Structures are given as C-alpha cells and as structure tokens.
Amino acid sequence: MNEATFTFRVDEALKNEFATAAKARDRTGAQLLRDFMRDFVRQQQEATEHDAWFRRQVKIGLDSANTGNLVSAEEVEAEFTARRAATRRRLEASE
16 A cells, blocks of 8 residues: 655644544544545545436436427326325225
C-alpha cells in the first residue's frame, strides 16, 4: 500500500476531544480519519452511480414518451380507481 501524509490544521480543542473520543473506542485518530475518508469516498461513488442510473431512467422515460408511448391521466386514474375498489371489496369480504 502506497502511503501519503495528509496534513491539515484543526482547532486544538477539537483535536484533543477527537483524540479522547477515538481512544474511548480503542482507535487512533488516524484510524478513524482513514475510515471517515473511505466512507466519504464510498458515499460519493454511490451518489455518482445513483445519479447516472437516475439519468438513464429519465432518458428511457423521455425516449418512450417521445415515441408516443404514453398513458393519459384519465386512463391512469380509471385504472387506480378500479384497483382501489377491488381492494376495498377484498377487505370488506375478509371482515
């Protein structure tokens, strides 16, 4: 593993509180900072992947709509009105 030194300034009180909290967890500040960095990188990768997935889904939807593959609001409402009615009938029958 290639290692590099990461140096930054931090308030002395925060540094001391962080070191105390790390020690209470049987960890060093450096170990926790590496964990935090890994978590941050992972979160950013996941966010980037999700954004790419979402953009693909939007493009698929737009392409579908642009080819005329649409369902009117009235059709959707009628479909779900029927589904709600069927669900109510099943619930009433089971009581």
